[in-house]
Amino acid sequence: MSSLSDFEESMRREIDAFQDNSEKERAKRLAQAANQATAPAKQPSKPQRPTKQQVESYKTGHLVKLAVRTKRLELDTIFEHRSSSISRLEAQMEAEEAAKKAGFPIIGHLVNIERL
Known part of the structure; x- marks a missing residue:
């Protein structure tokens, strides 16, 4: 009987400690939001250009x-090419040209075409 009450008491302490921490975090977030609202907004001097990651x-x-x-008489190697073309045939032709430029003179067959 005492072990059950000890367990309940320890769980109650942990729950109270957790709730106290969450209330403190909530108060910190509210204070930060108030500070940001009172701070003057920065005006960008130049329009932002999209970065490479945003473009991709x-x-x-x-x-x-x-x-x-x-x-x-060599085993086939898979060559992948990303094409910006919306035409499947044009994308395949671009991939074949890119493979030849990369040093693969023999193109066995088309393995797969996936839309991006």
Whole structure:
């Protein structure tokens, strides 16, 4: 009987401590919000240009996977190319040209085309 009451008492202390911490955190957040509201807003001097990550976040085009080889009797290697073209055929042709420029003269077959 005493172990159960000890357990309940320890749980009650932990819950109270947790609630006290959450109330303190809430008060800190309210104070920070009040400070930000009273501080003057900064005006950007120049319009912001999108960064490279923001530009790449737009997903248009295709991801083309080709089976390529450098020699005739070699095993196929998967070559991936990201194309911004919305046409599947044009994306495949771009991928084949990119594979040839990368040093893969033999293009075995098309493995997969996925829309971005």
